[in-house]
Amino acid sequence: MKLFNKIGMRLILAVSLTVIIIVGIFAYFNVQAHSTNLIAEVERHVNQLSETVKNTMQYDMLQNNREHISRIINIVGKEECIKNVRILNKQGEIIFSTDSTQIGQMLNKKAESCYACHAENEPLQKLAIKERTRIFRPTPVDSRVLGVINPIYNEKSCWDADCHAHTQDQTVLGVLDITICLREIDAQTEESKMSVALFALFAILIIAIILRIFVKILIQRPVRELLKATNYVAVGNLSHRISSTRKDEIGQLANSFDNMTSKLAEARMQLFQSDKMASIGRLAAGVAHEINNPLTGVLTYSSFLLKRVKDNPEMKADLEVIVRETKRSREIVKGLLDFSRQSTPKSGKVKIEEIIDNAVAVISNQLKINHVELIKNLSDSVPSITADPNQIQQVFLNLLINAIDAIGKKGGTIVLSSKEVSLSPYGVVQIREAQCPKGHSFIDDEHKINGLPSIKLKAKSGMNEGFIHLDPIYGKHQHHYGIQFSDGEIIHLHCPICGVSIVDEKKLGPNCGAPTYSLIIPGKGKLEGCTKFNCVWQKWDFVDSEGKLKFLEVRIKDSGCGIEESYLSKIFDPFYTTKGQKGTGLGLSVIWGIINNHNGKITVDSTINEGTTFTIHLPVGND
Amino acid sequence: MTNRTYDILIVDDEEVIVNAINVIARFGEYTTLSASNPTEALRLLEETTFNLIITDIMMPNLDGFQFLEIINKKKINTPVIMTTGYSTLENAVQALHNGAMAFVPKPFTLEELISVFRRGMEYSKIFAQQKLGTSSELLSIIPCPPRYSRLGFDSWMNEEFEGTATIGVTDIFLNSVGNLESVSLLNVDDNIYQGNTALRVTDSNEHIHQVLAPISGKILSVNYKLIENVNLLAKDPYFEGWIYKVIPFSLESEVKKLTSCSSDI
Numbered sequence: 030m031k032l033f034n035k036i037g038m039r040l041i042l043a044v045s046l047t048v049i050i051i052v053g054i055f056a057y058f059n060v061q062a063h064s065t066n067l068i069a070e071v072e073r074h075v076n077q078l079s080e081t082v083k084n085t086m087q088y089d090m091l092q093n094n095r096e097h098i099s100r101i102i103n104i105v106g107k108e109e110c111i112k113n114v115r116i117l118n119k120q121g122e123i124i125f126s127t128d129s130t131q132i133g134q135m136l137n138k139k140a141e142s143c144y145a146c147h148a149e150n151e152p153l154q155k156l157a158i159k160e161r162t163r164i165f166r167p168t169p170v171d172s173r174v175l176g177v178i179n180p181i182y183n184e185k186s187c188w189d190a191d192c193h194a195h196t197q198d199q200t201v202l203g204v205l206d207i208t209i210c211l212r213e214i215d216a217q218t219e220e221s222k223m224s225v226a227l228f229a230l231f232a233i234l235i236i237a238i239i240l241r242i243f244v245k246i247l248i249q250r251p252v253r254e255l256l257k258a259t260n261y262v263a264v265g266n267l268s269h270r271i272s273s274t275r276k277d278e279i280g281q282l283a284n285s286f287d288n289m290t291s292k293l294a295e296a297r298m299q300l301f302q303s304d305k306m307a308s309i310g311r312l313a314a315g316v317a318h319e320i321n322n323p324l325t326g327v328l329t330y331s332s333f334l335l336k337r338v339k340d341n342p343e344m345k346a347d348l349e350v351i352v353r354e355t356k357r358s359r360e361i362v363k364g365l366l367d368f369s370r371q372s373t374p375k376s377g378k379v380k381i382e383e384i385i386d387n388a389v390a391v392i393s394n395q396l397k398i399n400h401v402e403l404i405k406n407l408s409d410s411v412p413s414i415t416a417d418p419n420q421i422q423q424v425f426l427n428l429l430i431n432a433i434d435a436i437g438k439k440g441g442t443i444v445l446s447s448k449e450v451s452l453s454p455y456g457v458v459q460i461r462e463a464q465c466p467k468g469h470s471f472i473d474d475e476h477k478i479n480g481l482p483s484i485k486l487k488a489k490s491g492m493n494e495g496f497i498h499l500d501p502i503y504g505k506h507q508h509h510y511g512i513q514f515s516d517g518e519i520i521h522l523h524c525p526i527c528g529v530s531i532v533d534e535k536k537l538g539p540n541c542g543a544p545t546y547s548l549i550i551p552g553k554g555k556l557e558g559c560t561k562f563n564c565v566w567q568k569w570d571f572v573d574s575e576g577k578l579k580f581l582e583v584r585i586k587d588s589g590c591g592i593e594e595s596y597l598s599k600i601f602d603p604f605y606t607t608k609g610q611k612g613t614g615l616g617l618s619v620i621w622g623i624i625n626n627h628n629g630k631i632t633v634d635s636t637i638n639e640g641t642t643f644t645i646h647l648p649v650g651n652d
Numbered sequence: 653m654t655n656r657t658y659d660i661l662i663v664d665d666e667e668v669i670v671n672a673i674n675v676i677a678r679f680g681e682y683t684t685l686s687a688s689n690p691t692e693a694l695r696l697l698e699e700t701t702f703n704l705i706i707t708d709i710m711m712p713n714l715d716g717f718q719f720l721e722i723i724n725k726k727k728i729n730t731p732v733i734m735t736t737g738y739s740t741l742e743n744a745v746q747a748l749h750n751g752a753m754a755f756v757p758k759p760f761t762l763e764e765l766i767s768v769f770r771r772g773m774e775y776s777k778i779f780a781q782q783k784l785g786t787s788s789e790l791l792s793i794i795p796c797p798p799r800y801s802r803l804g805f806d807s808w809m810n811e812e813f814e815g816t817a818t819i820g821v822t823d824i825f826l827n828s829v830g831n832l833e834s835v836s837l838l839n840v841d842d843n844i845y846q847g848n849t850a851l852r853v854t855d856s857n858e859h860i861h862q863v864l865a866p867i868s869g870k871i872l873s874v875n876y877k878l879i880e881n882v883n884l885l886a887k888d889p890y891f892e893g894w895i896y897k898v899i900p901f902s903l904e905s906e907v908k909k910l911t912s913c914s915s916d917i
Contacts, residue, residue, distance in 0.1 A: 352761065
């Protein structure tokens with residue numbers, strides 16, 4: 030980069046220019062004032078001197094003691110800086126002078142010593158000291174000199190004197206003219222000019238250094254970081270974060286950049302996943318066709334054989350397994366085709382024991398090979414549920430295979446248990462309607478969370494304003510945040526239509542003591558929640574008071590290696606796998622999706638080296 | 653080849669499928685000939701008469717739909733059963749819309765195919781009579797009212813009021829089934845999808861026949877009278893014998909795949 034293109038250099042140049050202008054103007058006036066003061070001082074001094082000389086000579090002048098006067102003038106004129114002392118008479122003749130060559134010369138009225146009084150036709154008789162002084166250069170090569178003229182006025186003693194040289198009607202008898210050199214003053218002025226210039230230079234240097242340091246710390250470094258980060262993003266590394274701790278604009282820019290990158294990463298991941306889903310869909314379609322043809326062979330021949338062995342019950346039973354399992358394969362392939370087109374579950378009343386038995390039958394061989402003992406504690410009295418039997422069977426199959434994998438070759442046990450339980454509506458009931466106090470609906474059909482219309486609220490955080498989409502399941506908290514919040518921040522919530530606040534500052538949540546928000550649920554009381562970011566307190570008295578809901582609970586407990594706690598929260602995420610190349614990472618996320626589609630819940634509990642328990646809750650005739 | 657009549661012409665590029673269908677056909681005591689591609693099948697059709705054709709859809713060169721189109725153009729009025737491993741709803745709807753009498757997704761069981769074969773043979777008879785113009789039997793088929801639309805020869809749909817539609821089974825389908833034993837219906841609030849099975853009809857021989865839904869929608873009400881009296885279906889298939897009233901999902905686009913009954917008369 031060219032030196033001049035650097036932001037720091039440009040700033041330094043701009044500031045230097047400003048400094049030069051300001052210091053220049055300041056110096057000009059300062060030096061000017063200084064030199065004016067000095068000259069005024071000199072003037073005063075010379076005037077005093079001139080008065081002194083005049084007074085000294087008064088007696089001699091009365092006595093007409095010219096020799097004496099001449100001597101005094103010469104003595105005064107010996108002073109180094111006094112250039113010239115002379116007395117001019119009324120006619121302009123130089124009658125005394127330190128420079129003896131000048132004596133007897135006639136000065137024109139226009140000469141610089143006379144001009145002040147003789148500018149007008151009628152000569153002035155009284156002049157202020159300012160007007161009696163003049164600064165000039167005797168010859169262009171000389172240094173400047175200052176001349177003061179002092180008129181010698183006619184006095185009584187003059188016309189009374191015996192010589193009768195002057196008459197009474199004369200006012201001014203002559204002029205005492207002293208010129209002194211200004212070399213020293215000029216030198217001083219010069220010096221102060223130099224020192225100001227030096228000061229300006231020094232100031233610019235210091236400012237430049239300070240600016241350089243600040244620019245480096247405040248701008249260059251963070252900008253370089255940003256530049257580096259954009260380059261990372263450009264080459265596809267979306268995991269790089271600047272993590273700036275600064276609070277200024279550049280810090281905000283860096284945070285905003287980080288936010289953008291993480292959003293980009295999410296979007297890319299989603300794109301990647303939907304891409305993956307699309308390829309799985311295409312693959313599924315291809316596979317469906319390729320697998321269905323051989324399955325046709327198996328199914329037709331086995332169903333044909335089944336017809337022919339009516340008399341052989343043993344063989345008939347075996348063939349029935351083939352027919353049943355081939356039909357199941359058919360449904361799986363159909364499921365693959367449907368998966369690529371996101372079909373809804375085919376619901377029917379199902380008995381969970383039958384589904385579990387079918388799933389166990391498929392993997393009974395694997396159980397044997399891996400020395401896994403399967404214990405079934407299934408309650409006889411559990412009601413049937415409304416579900417898609419094939420999907421639910423896929424859930425149990427996947428969970429059982431996972432359990433076998435977790436146990437490994439050393440053998441172990443899997444305990445399957447089922448019972449009917451009553452659960453709190455917390456985390457289950459869907460909020461279908463919600464309003465602000467003015468009756469505006471919060472329900473957003475466009476933005477869905479887990480397939481359900483979400484609750485749209487306006488949120489404010491400092492200067493930022495955006496939307497929050499609340500999870501419509503009471504107590505589930507899979508909210509979507511449109512803007513960023515810091516951990517533990519109190520969020521101000523408003524109606525997105527009329528902007529009215531729905532936060533009650535006085536009513537504090539019991540968990541963290543932060544203010545609560547409340548949504549009006551028409552006909553069903555109100556739903557309250559905590560405004561603190563990441564606090565999960567929610568309360569809906571109306572639903573809570575309705576009592577518990579009935580669920581079928583199925584537990585699958587294995588004695589396997591367990592899952593590390595840090596992985597537990599991630600295991601239902603799509604494409605998350607600990608099996609490396611062995612797994613697709615789709616199993617548990619698909620299971621989660623199936624259970625979620627059935628309005629159920631799946632949770633996991635695990636202890637390292639002791640085993641993992643998956644608990645599934647499916648609704649029994651709720652609604 | 654002599655000019656004798658065979659029951660079924662099997663068209664499929666995979667030998668194992670041809671053999672499997674053959675096994676089922678023999679079990680049902682039907683005579684068969686097979687072709688491994690439509691071109692060969694067309695040659696056979698020139699020399700021989702068949703009561704029924706069963707063809708795969710995905711085949712190299714000419715596919716099942718093109719084959720069906722040629723048959724339609726040649727005015728060969730042999731009923732055609734279409735089958736494929738790529739058993740999407742779109743394919744099912746397309747097959748019926750293009751004039752196939754049935755769509756059977758692979759893999760199928762012996763029972764499923766036998767049921768369709770039986771129906772196919774009945775269709776064959778009806779079609780033959782229609783061609784000959786024999787009136788006595790033909791009159792027994794009640795025509796579909798003109799403002800109705802039908803999906804192939806399976807089911808009909810009538811848009812009653814704004815936003816609801818009634819669906820039912822065509823008389824020609826019921827005729828091909830023969831004596832009805834029972835029906836199994838879906839429930840209120842269930843969804844049906846165009847081309848998916850909407851109901852199953854069991855005949856007196858315990859063969860189960862599947863009727864594909866003409867449109868997609870959510871079931872509003874079910875004609876439960878049919879459970880008590882299944883013959884209501886055959887007696888008045890277009891009015892009293894309705895099956896479901898539904899809220900259609902996307903009627904506008906799906907109607908394109910239906911045939912207006914006004915063209916039948």
